[in-house]
Amino acid sequence: MSEALSYMIPGLPFGCTMALIAIGLVLTYRSTGVFNFAFGAQAYTAAYLYAFFTAHGLARGVAGVLAIVVISPCIGILADRLVFSRITSGNVTAKTVAALALMVGLPAAISVAFGPTSLASPPSLLFNVNNVVVHIDGVAIDGVQVSTVLITLAVLVILTTVLRSTAVGIEMRAAVESPRLLRLQGVNSIRVSSIAWGVSSGLAGLAGVLFAPRYAVVSIDNYTFLLVAAIAAAAVVGLNSMVGAFLVATALGVAISLTTGYAPSNSSWTTGLFAAIPFFVLLVVLAFNPKLRNLDVSADPLINAEPPPTFAALPPPLRVVDRSLFITRAVVMLVIIVSMMTWVPSVWVYALTGGMALSLVFLSITLTTGAAGQVSLCQATFAGVGAFTAGQLATHGVPVLTGALIGGLVAAGAGILAALPALRLRGLALSLSTLTFALLADGLVFPTSWVSGDQTGLSIPRPQIGLVNFATQSTRSLFLLVTAIVAAVSFIFWLLLKGATGRNLDASRQSPLATAGLGFSLSKAKIMVFGISAVAAGLGGALYGSTLQVVSPADFSFQMSLLFVVVVVTIGCRTVSGAIGAGLAYAALSQALTYSPNRLAPASLLSILFALGALRYARHPQGLLEDGRRAVLRLAHRFRKFPAKNSDAVFLGARSS
Amino acid sequence: MTPRLVVHELSKHFGGIVAADGVSFELLDAECLGLIGPNGAGKTTVCSIIAGEQMASAGTVRLDGHDLAGLPVYQRARRGLSRTYQRLEIFPEMTVRDHLLVAQGVHDGATGLLGDLMGSGGSSQLQKNAAEETLELVGLGDYADVVVGTLSLGSCRLVELARSLVVNPRVLLADEPSSGLDSLESVAMGDVLQRAQRERGLSIILVEHDLEMVARLSDRVVVMQSGLVVATGSFDEVMADQDVRDAYLGVGK
Structure with a gap:
């Protein structure tokens, strides 16, 4: 009994921190309609700042108040005012992309501001970790555990009381149903929304600070796990009940702690399996709870009162402009290829070859997010499946290009597997389902030695075609080969997007x-989209791996999936040229930033740049490339002397490549 | 004459709430059947069950003699069931013409990847001509190249209707087509529906609160209240029914 207790008790405070995030998720979703993926990142930010302040001599209480009560709510309110409140309520994709941009951007901002080295774990907020407060059946319960449980319970009681009995609470509950009605009643719904964001972000901050002393260093990975576990708890109760979310989160915390406690200590895989309990719970809940399928459907009784969304008149297309742009892009591509073959330094050739290979992974996002409008968060996982398959096959003597093709097919299998639990899902629920798929692959599949090799990673050789060995040739010839493959796959995607497939997905x-x-059939379409996109991603992953020559699970982690979405959305997720542009821009910027001082954390700087770009998505879903085309069009119209055919027509030009 | 659509003893329960309770009616060839009743009577639920968006707790729906049980929305659509929505469902970024071409492409099975790869995924001349004809029928001929998101609500409703009509459905479920329209637009919408019914032999189930439109278009009317069918007959007959007047119109007391 005491053994079971000794395993269960640490789970209770863990469950409580999870509960704080889960309550924050429910609160924000219910009062503002935003499902904030960034709460994990916000919790990390608060924990980091708290650790930073205490490490620099600030008293724990003062540091805690600064991080939890001042900075965290400010971040939440700023996110609401500057980003989320500007997105129309029905635009779920834009809300998801914005939350992802914050999720990627916030930890990167911390790295850039405070340097790339991680901070040691801070002291506990209330009691010391070494203070044993009480013994239960011989099991010592320390100060951190007691303080976490007590604080969480206090917060829960205060929050539920405030929501049930105060005017602000009633307004927040009313905002759930209809912010429009609330405004018509003379209530300032902006204030209500800010309060909800402030409070829930404060909760995330509190969870972050309480959670930090559990680990040796403050690491964003732990907070992502915390976030997904909290999402599972919130999803079980249909994002509906704060008390329910608290109870489920606590139960999940105890269950994880208990099962991992009994797991054989020599099997990291079994430990990983039990740690993944929340992910399984989330997948099952998403697949079988019909309430979660309708997360995106507004319950607003006034939803019909508004006219359909209107679009700003855009400059009508001019054939001469589109032709000129096509020729310009072709010339630019040609110049790039010739330059790469001749004078560009080899380190840049290496970087851009990787970028070119990644553009195949980005093409997969063009299909899922750009055409089908579903934000899939496991595209890097598919790339990993392709890369590891090619690598493992290569160890058995299979040529790498054949291995890459087989890798693409295996990735297609993974894509269909990821689509199956998500067949009835769309929007937010689908994003969550794919994120869980990626996390399961990260936790259970990719780290095993039969997938990713030993600690040093898995080798993927350079290809050889006939007498041409791309390992002994310079990387320049590899660039040409990868470019040719990308051109072929891009042409196929272009045909699909221009044809009935693209038109139906658009609809x-x-x-x-x-x-x-x-x-x-939306289900068949989903299987098709995931299957085809995974082939491209898998092929791209294998070519990327072959360029790097050694790959490890970190190259294809869920963080990479998030970053990839943010990158493609910034450059342009609706066109084939957007994906290729994104691959080259990502590689070129990464390489350029390596010249910046290490103190600035170049990789984080890159994340921030693209996260900022992705924040434009709500207003400019077409991305930077298409923005450029429209700017040229407007300029052309200014100098146009004669009326164009169909001059009264208004086009969005959403799918022009 | 075999009825085109037969709804038999259809019931739908949401927990303890009965949204439809043993609803039965038939829809004949080229007939317009008005389905009316107060809010919450179960009209839209019946429509959604016929379209396959919700599953019935009990009862059957037969189209041209074939039981539709277990068929998902898209398969029912391919068998000739088409619908418009109370809450507008358009593709705001597409042009009016593209709405119709998408409908035709999907209906004619142009979803093959191979077709796209061979470059034959576009619309045929036949489809384009049919789209033009339908646009003329609903009066949107001059707006073919306009992006739908820039149109007024009334025009959007016409686009939705044209998208349904272009595939020559067997049965059209028109769910409150005049919702949000002014009286002139309502009359115009009624004219279009009437023309489609006469010129194309279309059978229509018209769910509508605008009784003038129902009176003008419907050959027969089914009145629902609290999930039950309370009266069936011509518009004048059901309006003369005291129960209907009491329950639905709130007059006669």
């Missing part, structure tokens, strides 16, 4: 209900 992105009503 299903804008109204899934109407498209199904026309006779279009």
Whole structure:
């Protein structure tokens, strides 16, 4: 009994910190309609700042108040005012992309501001970790555990009381149903939204500070795990009940702690399996709880009162402009290729070859997010499947290009596997489902030696075609080979996007209900989209791996999936040229930033740049490349002397490549 | 004459709430059947069950003699069920013409990847001509190249209707087509529906609160209240029914 207790008791405070995030998720989602993926990052930010302040001599209490009560709510309110409140309520993709941008950008901002080295764990907020407060059945319970449970319970009681009995609480509950009605009643809904964001971000901060002393260093990875576990708890109660979320989170914490306690100590895989309990719970809940399928459907009774969204008139297309742009892009591509073959320094050739290979992974995002409008968060996982398959096959003597093709096919299998639990899901629920898939791959599949090799990583050789060995040739010839493969795959994607497939996906992105009503099977489409996109991602991952020559699970982690989405969305997720542009821009910027001082954490700087770019998505879903085209069009119209054909027509030009 | 659509003893329960309770009616060829009743009577639920968006707790729906049980929305659509929505469902970034071409492409099975790869995924001349004809029918001929998100609500409703009509459905479920329209637009919408019914032999289930439109278009009317069918007959007959007047119109007391 005492053994079980000794395993269960640490789970209780863990469950409580999870509960704080879960309550924050429910609170923000219910009062503002935003599912904030960035709470984990916000918790990390608060923990980091708290650790920084205490390490620099500030008293624990003062540091805690600064991090939890001042900075965390400010971050939340700023995110609301500057980003989320500007996104229309029905635009779930934009909300998800914005939350992802924060999730990627916040930890990167911390790295840039405070340097790339991680901070040692801070002291506990209330009691010391070494203070044994009480013994239960011989099991010592320390100060951190007691303080975490007590603080969480206090917060829960205060929050539920405030929401049930105060005017602000009633307004927040009303905002859940209809912010419009609330405004019509003379209530300032902006204030209500700010309060919700402030309070929930404060909760995230509190969870972060309470959670930090559990580990040796303050690391963003632990907070991502905390976030997903909290999402599972919130999802079990249908994002509906704060008390329910608290109870489920605590139960999950205890269950994880108990099962990992009994896991054989020599098997990291079994420990990983038990630690992944929340992920399994989340997958099952998403697949079987019909409430979660309708997370994106507004319950607002006034939803019909508003006219359909209107679009700003855009400059009508001019054939001469589009032709000129096509020629310009072709010339630029040609110049890049010729330069790469001749004078560009080899370190840049190496970087851009990797970027070119990654553009295949980015193409997969063009299909899932750009065409089908679903934010899949496991595209890097598919790339990893392709890379590891090619690498493992290479160890058995299979040529790397054949291995890459087989890798693409295996990735297609993984894609279909990822799509199956998500068949009835879309929008937010689908993003969560794919994120869970990526985390399961990261935790259980990729780290095993039969997938990713030993600690030093898995070798993927350079290809050889006939007498041409790309390992002994310079990287320049490899660039040419990768470019040729990318061109071939891009052409296939271009045909698909221009044809009936692209048109139907376009329609299903804008109204899934109407498209199904026309006779279009959304489930089959989802399987097709995931399958095809995974082939491209898997092939891209294998080529990327072959460029790097050694790959490890970190190259294809879920963080990479998030970053990739943010990168593609910034450059342009609706066109083939956007994906290639994103691959080259990502590689070129990464390489350019290596010249900046290490103190500035170049990789984080890159994340910040793209995160800022992705924040534009709500207003400019077309991305920077298409923005450029429109700017040229406007300029051309200014100098145009004669009226164009169809001059009264208004085009979005969303799928022009 | 075999009825085109037969709804038999259809019931739908949401927990303890009965949204539809043993609803039965038939829809004949080229007939317009008005489905009316107060809010919450179960009209939209019946429509959603016929379209396959919700599963019935009990009862059957037969289209041209075939039981639709277990068929998902898209398969029912391919068998000739088409619908418009109370809450507008359009593709705001597409042009009016593209709405119709998407509908035709999906209906004619142009979803093959191979077709796209061979470059034959576009619309045929036949489809384009049919789209033009339908646009003329609903009066949107001049707006073919306009992006739908820039149109007024009334025009958007017409686009939705044209998208349904272009595939020559067997049955059209028109769910409150005049919702949000002014009286002139309502009349125009009624005209279009009437033309489609006469010129194309379309069978229509018209769920509508605008009784003038129902009176003008419907050959027969089914009145629902609290999930039950309380009256069936011509518009004048059901309006003369005291129960209907009491329950639905709130007059006669």
